[in-house]
């Protein structure tokens with residue numbers, strides 16, 4: 001942990017001590033997550049076709065309560081919420097991980113890690129019961145994807161990742177939120193380029209498409 005991250009974590013602990021605890025989903029007092037909001041995080045695994053050759057299995061829709069809880073985990077240092085989000089990711093992983101597969105994550109940028117002091121996706125994967133391996137590294141830091149269209153997002157992340165080692169065998173790569181799928185598609189490309197034949201993509205949550213009249217994800221019934 002960097003010195004800055006340590007100081008940020010210390011300040012955050014101090015604030016947590018002084019500020020009243022509120023539900024990350026609805027703001028109810030004195031509880032980290034209320035029962036109603038926890039129920040809204042029940043796994044809803046679905047398949048999302050993001051590119052002709054890539055399907056992402058997701059555990060939740062990124063909207064309403066789920067979106068607020070994910071943001072609290074990612075941006076407010078509330079890492080304990082990973083425990084409440086883990087069942088949805090575990091369900092998505094259970095629908096995706098072939099026997100003998102290694103699980104890895106989309107790497108955080110150095111700036112994001114310095115700001116937070118932790119890697120949300122790795123915490124989520126561990127809480128979901130899997131041991132993430134750092135198989136990918138960032139070759140350069142892409143710009144923030146927010147506000148970019150589909151094509152611009154693809155351009156922005158092109159060539160951003162490479163594998164740390166030569167690979168074989170099945171690999172599952174995990175991200176927290178999938179929007180257009182450009183980042184995950186690029187991570188999959190980098191893993192395949194390093195020799196992995198069977199690469200699958202999983203995300204905790206997916207942003208519902210709002211432009212079209214139809215949500216293109218299909219629900220997985222188990």
Ligand SMILES: [Zn+2]
Nearest residue numbers: 023026034037
């Ligand atoms: Zn609540």
